[in-house]
Amino acid sequence: MSVEHPGLIFGPVRSGRLGASLGLDLLSAKICSFDCLYCEVGATRALTTKRKPYVPADKLLGELAYWLFHDHPEFEVVTLGGMGEPTLNSDMGRIIEGVRELVPGVPVAVLTNSSLVSDPQVRAELCQADILLPSMDALVPLEFNAVNRPAGGVSMVDIRRGLLQLRQEFTGRMYLEVLVLAGVNDSEENLERLAAFCAELGPDRVDVTTMTRPGAYPQALPAPPATLEHFRQRLCPLTASQVEVPEKARHFAPGLDNSTGDGLHTMSMRVLDSLARRPQTLSGLASALGLPEEPLRNLLDELLRRGLVQATELQGDIFYFCGRN
Ligand code: SF4
Incomplete structure (x- = not known):
């Protein structure tokens, strides 16, 4: 990947x-x-x-x-x-x-x-x-x-x-x-x-x-x-x-099929693609991608474990990122 x-x-x-x-x-x-x-x-x-x-x-x-x-x-x-x-x-x-x-x-x-x-x-x-x-x-x-x-x-x-x-x-x-x-x-x-x-x-x-x-x-x-x-x-x-206050995030993405390897792979690619562009918190990433937080948290843990994603703390929030120099 x-x-x-x-x-x-x-x-x-x-x-x-x-x-x-x-x-x-x-x-x-x-x-x-x-x-x-x-x-x-x-x-x-x-x-x-x-x-x-x-x-x-x-x-x-x-x-x-x-x-x-x-x-x-x-x-x-x-x-x-x-x-x-x-x-x-x-x-x-x-x-x-x-x-x-x-x-x-x-x-x-x-x-x-x-x-x-x-x-x-x-x-x-x-x-x-x-x-x-x-x-x-x-x-x-x-x-x-x-x-x-x-x-x-x-x-x-x-x-x-x-x-x-x-x-x-x-x-x-x-x-x-x-x-x-x-x-x-x-x-x-x-x-x-x-x-x-x-x-x-x-x-x-x-x-x-x-x-x-x-x-x-x-x-x-x-x-x-x-x-x-x-x-x-x-x-x-x-x-x-x-100032526009962001509305409650709508579900923009196609439904997450977490039950198949394909669904998980697609989700991983979307997460990595998004994090390669900018660091995001779990909730920010969930909102941006229209995905539920719990499976996303598990996926991020797995990506961290594999070294594909890194995390850093800023003012009490954990930000995930990848691909930065
Ligand atoms: S360095 Fe980054 S924030 Fe600054 S103008 Fe370029 S892309 Fe935008």
Whole structure:
């Protein structure tokens, strides 16, 4: 059983921000223009700003077509993301077009760290989506470099300008994410600069978050609730009512057949595939995969025993993961 190359289609997973989201991985490996302290995928192996068809459109769309043909869980949105920065994939525009043909009527969302938005071609491709979820964690240069650890040539000032330009060009919904780490990008100066930026940008929503899973580097620590509340009050005074509380997880996956070896194998593969993407608690994994906790707990114990999965503790919660460096 290998987890080196998880499939390109993952989920659907329950996302607090989007609902039931079917994920597409546009990188297939940890390729990113940032090496964020908090990255739940692990340290960036290939730090780059070079756009390439890391996963060619034909390959990804072929996998999606196969998945749609063989599997029919419900989902509400298709989200382009993956193990790195999706805008690095130069086939992104073709992928969005292809998704629209394969699943007409389902909104397409793109997660982005915003690093390439100063490129007009990237903005044109992003404008094909329905929902954009760009990140902007810091507008103080020292804090930006400390939290996002960008590739050479990435400019915080260009990102700020590019996002404002994108807001003018994009007609869909934009949800800005600000992730705050304790002692890294939680200064009052950063908050004031972000507040001025949000006022100028006018996103449909601002999501202030912190890490909820183990990050790539040990110095990454979650911001305490009081800091998050302080940032929320300032950045998104309306957000308290706008924040989407995840609904009780629905059963998105086909029924678990635990009585056969095939059923167990399928479940193992889904668990390993999901954990290769990000560390998760037992309850988080159960909710994301739509599986009951008890058999999942037994399976995780078995995978731990075989060394296929590892576990770590963060603030009293046990997180399971695999395939991280
Ligand atoms: S959190 Fe996102 S932007 Fe940061 S290193 Fe990980 S994949 Fe890249």
